[in-house]
Amino acid sequence: MFLFLWFLLLSPNLVLSLNQEGRYLQQVKQGFDDPDGALSNWDDRDDSPCNWNGIKCDSVTGSVNSIDLSNTNIAGPFPTVLCRLHNLSFISLFNNSVNSSLPEEISACQNLQHLNLAQNLLVDPLPSSLSEIPNLHHLDLTGNNFSGDIPVSFGQFLKLEVLSLVGNLFNGTIPSFLGNISTLKQLNLSYNPFSPSQIPPEFGNLTRLEVLWLTQCNLVGQIPDSLGRLQSLLDLDLAMNNLHGSIPISITNLSSVVQIELYNNSLSGGFPVGMSNLKELRRFDASMNDLNGTIPSELCALSLESLNVYENRLEGTLPESIAMSPNLYELKLFQNKLSGELPQELGTNSPLKSIDVSQNQFSGEIPANLCAKGSLEELLLISNMFSGQIPESLGHCRSLTRVRLMGNRLSGEVPAAFWGLPHLYLLELVGNSFSGNISKMIAGAFNLSVLLISGNQFAGSIPNEIGLVENLVEFAGGDNQLSGLLPATLMNLSELSMLDLQNNELFGELPSGFRSLKRLNELNLANNKLSGKIPAEIGSLPVLNYLDLSGNAFSGNVPLELQNLKLNTFNLSNNQLSGDLPPLYDRETYRDSFLGNPGLCGDLPDLCPRGSEGRNQGFAWLFRSIFILAGMVFIIGVGWFYCKYRNIKKVKNGIDKSKWTLTSFYKLGFSEYEILDCLDEDNLIGSGASGKVYKAVLSNGEAVAVKKLWGGSKKDDSSDTTKDQIPDDGFEAEVDTLGKIRHKNIVKLWCCCTSRDCRLLVYEYMPNGSLGDLLHSSKGSVLDWPTRYKIAVDAAEGLSYLHHDCVPPIVHRDIKSNNILLDGEFGARVSDFGVAKVIDVVGKGQKSMSVIAGSCGYIAPEYAYTLRVNEKSDIYSFGVVILELVTGRLPIDPEFGEKDLVKWVCSTLDQKGVDQVLDSKLNSCFKEEICKVLNIGLLCSGPLPINRPSMRRVVKMLQEVSPESRPRNQKDGKLTPYFYEDASDQGSLA
Structure with missing residues (x-):
């Protein structure tokens, strides 16, 4: 009997009930909220937990030694009962909703070697007892909400190799005692709002350290010489701080270093002597500092994969030895003071x-061998003094995608094959002395979308083959010597948004077919020799807001159809037009638009020449005036009675017409009185946190949207967590922003009306309302995938304009689907700039705000706790919008529990696959495209700002999604993130 009982105890296969470790894990299960059923197979009827999801056991003893519940969407406090599993060495609860504080009792996990609690919701200070776990090697607490100081006890870890506290709320100073952890191989403290701290010299004692990541830690002072003792260091990242002084010479002792990131600081001086010691260096980025001097030749002899020293104050020449580096694939030196010639090798x-x-003082000819290996994609030489011709060899560089040679002294004919490079999507030759013709080989430029050749000496006719460049969006060829007829094939360019051919020698009549250019936003043919009638179909272009046909020989009437346009710039002066003006334009506001047309008549004084036309005409004029005056008296009388009645209603609504001031940002075809007459409840189309919105149909048939801001503080709105509750600030931000910017994907602010107690903003009317209202309503089915894709691209282009083309850049701060408006053809416009902020470039691209602005579900995690504003916050919000378009779901939904849309998508993808994420209303034939856009949304909404691409890169990636789009920057069919971008992505050169 004794032997039989002993046999039962030693035979786990014969145990008839769950063992003790399993019962402990059942307690863990009971303490977690498990909405996705990740713990569903944790069955208490099993004899052992070793086959449960996320559980691993020792093959010999059968005891639990590993728990990995990453990405399972579980929620609840950290279960200290796990520490009763005495052989447990590995715990990973990565990317869940583990919340509350981390208890001091965690030190009871004495055999723990690996603890990963990254991307959870843990709060409060760190427990000081963590250092009492004797065998802990790996501690990752990235992406939580830990705050306060790093405990002093952390300097006492015995075997810790990885310490990662990235993206928390630590606000003390960076402690020097971390330099006592002699076993450390990785020290990652980036993206924490530390108090201004110097890099502790004691970090030089970490001789085993391989990674030192201190990006955006509010570092001040100089880089300590002691870092030169880190002989094992592979990655030194001190970017985005306030470090000053010179780069220490001791840095040249880092013989193993592969990557050095020093960008966006205030470092000065030159490069230290001895850089040639860094034999393993592959990437060196010292951009956005105050460095000066020359680039040492020894740096050029390194096996660099990337040399980024842009936006400094470097002076001197570029040594020829840089051309001999066998691994150099990226050379970025823009915005310095470098001179001399580029090495011909x-x-x-x-x-x-x-x-x-770009933006240096380089001279001489463009090296002919730049594309000798057939890999060159981007050639940017903006604003230098290069001379000579474009090398013939570049005409055979089929890999080129972007060429920007603006503002040099280049001359001669452009190689014929250069016009037709198949992957080129941007060709900018503005402001040089190029001559010759536009080659017919341009027909081969299938991917060309931007062609900018203004300010040269190009001659001859525009070839008919340009109509084969179907992706062309912008064509600027002004200030040249182009002649001949405007080719009819231009009407084939359905994507064209800008056609600028001013100041040339074009002649003849305009071709028919303008109706097909539905995206044309700007048409400038001024100062040519064009003749014939102005095509009436120009008036049918839905988004045209810039029309200049002045200085030609157009004849006939001004087409009535032009009244349909909403123009920012309108100029038909100095032609041979005749007849009466269209009623909309027969007013003083448009007088300058028609000067210099001798046969053009209207009621505008001095528009038509008035000679001695005889006394009879004078009498006719008098009788006509009397008749008109009598009619006006009658109309005024009737109007007086009508207005008397209307004013009673308007006074009730707080509107007194006599006390309003109108400020316009465009030439208007209406007055403030027309707007005020429409502000009654019958015209109300929306109401939100900032005020009410009315639809106003004007006398000319045009519709506008009028936002009437609340007179007091903003009313509560549970769906909007905007905290800037001073109405003046919202009004001023909206007016200052929208009153200055012009873009087809930014909502147009016609004017503003102000009185002592009320403020009105008058916008273009968007018939389809907001994306949020349409997408999340019963009408969401009208948004098929091509429409959603178009909306994403349009909104991205608008946001990219704010970030990169405005100087200084503008951060919207409240990007959401409800702030993306849709026109009649579902074209998207970014709107609502009440909390927008201008970012001071001198201030290193970020600015701290005293309050949080944004809406729940859209606020970037780092913005919520650091209040630091930069473009990355908008990019996160836009990523959420993309996820809305792909999933059809709200950013916050009770179904998600404590998660938002971003976390729901991530967890669902991991557990159930992509089919459970995609909106079921979308046609499955677009699944491949939808998945690519989904990946872009996840990239934009990543938890770390540094990993989010710029909006310019987002636009490019979205354009690459369509099977008909140009294949730019794709590797192996997969979209890849880009973190280092050229001068055009910095705003000033765009």
Whole structure:
């Protein structure tokens, strides 16, 4: 009997009930909220937990040694009962909703070696007892809400190799005692709002350290010499701080270093002597500092994969030895004071992919061997003094995608094959002395979307083959010597948004077919020799807001159809037009638009020449005036009675017409009185946190949207967590922003009306309302995938304009689907700039705000706790909008529990696959495209700002999604993030 009982105890296969470790894990299960059923197979009827999801056991003893419940969407406090599993060495609860504080009792996990609680909701200070776990090697607490100081006890870890506290709320100073953890291989403290701290010299004692990541830690002072003792260091990242002084010479002792990131600081001086010691260096980025001097030749002899020293104050010449580096594929030196010639060997020995030396003082000819290896994609030489011709060899560089040669002294004919490079999507030759013709080989430029050749000496006719460049969006060829007829094939360019051919020698009549250019936003043909009638179909262009046909020989009447346009710039002066003006334009506001047309008549004084026309005409004029005056008296009388009645109603609504001031930002075809007459409840189309919105149909048939801001503080709105509750600030931000910017994907602010107690903003009317209202309503089915894709691209282009094309850049701060408006053809416009902020470039691209602005579900995690504003916050919000378009779901939904849309998508993808994420209303034939856009949304909404692409890159990636789009920057069919971008992505050169 004794032997039989002993046999039962030693035979786990014969145990008839769950063992003790299993019962402990059942307690863990009971303490967690498990909405996705990740713990559903944790069955208490099993004899052992070793086959349960996320559980691993020792093969010999059968005891639990590993628990991995990453990405399972579980929620609840950290279960200290896990520490009763005495052989447990590995715990990972990565990317869940583990909340509350981390208890001191965690030190009872004495055998724990690996603890990963990254991307959860843990709060409060760190427990000081963590250092009492004797065998802990890996501690990752990234992406939580820990606050306060790092405990002093953390300097006492015995075996810790990885300490990652990235993206929390630590607000003390960076402690020097971390330099006592002699076993450390990785120290990651980035993206915490530390108090201004110097890099502790004691970090030089961490001789085993391989990664030192201190990005955006509010570092001040100089880089300590002691860091030169880190002989094992592979990655040194001190970017986005306030470090000053010179780069210490001791940094040249880092013989193993592969990557050095020093960008966006205030470092000065030159490069230290001895850089040639860094034999393993592949990437060196010292951009956005105050460095000066020359680039040492020894730096050029390194096996660099990327050399980024842009936006500094470097002076001197570029040494020829840089051309001999065999691994150089990216050379970015823009915005410095470098001079001399580029080495002619550049590109001969290396697979050069990108070169940007814009805004320097380089001279001489463009090296002929830049594309010798056939890899060159980007050539940017903006604002230098290069001379000579474009090398013939570049005409055979089929890999080129972007060429920007603006503002140099280049001359001669452009190689014929250069016009037709198949992957080129941007060709900018503005402001040089190029001559010759536009080659017919341009027909081969299938991907060309931007062609900018203004300010040269190009001659001859525009070839008919330009109509084959179907992706062309912008064509600027003004200030040249182009002649001949405007080719009819231009009407085939359905994507064209800008056609600028002013100041040339074009002649003849305009071709028919303008009706097909539905995206044309700007048409400038001023100062040519064009003749014939102005095509009436120009008036049918839905988004045209810039029309200049002045200085030609157009004849006939001004087409009535032009009244349908909403124009920012309108100029038909100095032609041979005749007849009466269309009623909309027969007013003083448009007088300058028609000057210099001798036969053009209207009621505008001095528009038509008035000679001695005889006394009979004078009498006719008098009788006509008397008749008109009598009619006006009658109309005024009737109007007086009508207005008397209307004013009673308007006074009740707080509207007194006599006390309003109108400020316009465009030439208006209406007055403030027309707007005020429409502000009654019958015209109300919306109401929100900032005020009411009315639809106003004007006398000319045009509709506008009028936002009447609340007179007091903003009313509560549970759906909007905007905290800037001073109405003046919202009004001023909206007016200051929208009153100055012009873009087809930014909502147009016609004017504003102000009185002592009320403020009105008058916008273009968007018939389809907001994306949020349409997408999340019963009408959401009208948004098929092509429409949603178009909306995403349009909104991205508008946001990219704010970030990159406005100087200084503008951060919207409240990007959401309800602030993306849709016109009659579902074209998207970014709107609502009440909390927008201008970012001071001198201030290193970020600014701290005293309050949080934004809406629940859209606020970037780092913005919520640091209040630091930069473009990355908008990019996160836009990523949420993309996820809305793909999933059809709200950013916050009770179904998600404590998660938002971003976390729901991530967890659902991991557990159930992509089919459970995609909106079921979308046609499955678009699944491949939808998945690519989904990946872009996840990239934009990543938890770390540094990993989010710029909006300019987002636009490019979205354009690459469509099977008909140009294949730019794709590798192996997969979209890849880009973190280092050229001068055009910095705003000032765009």
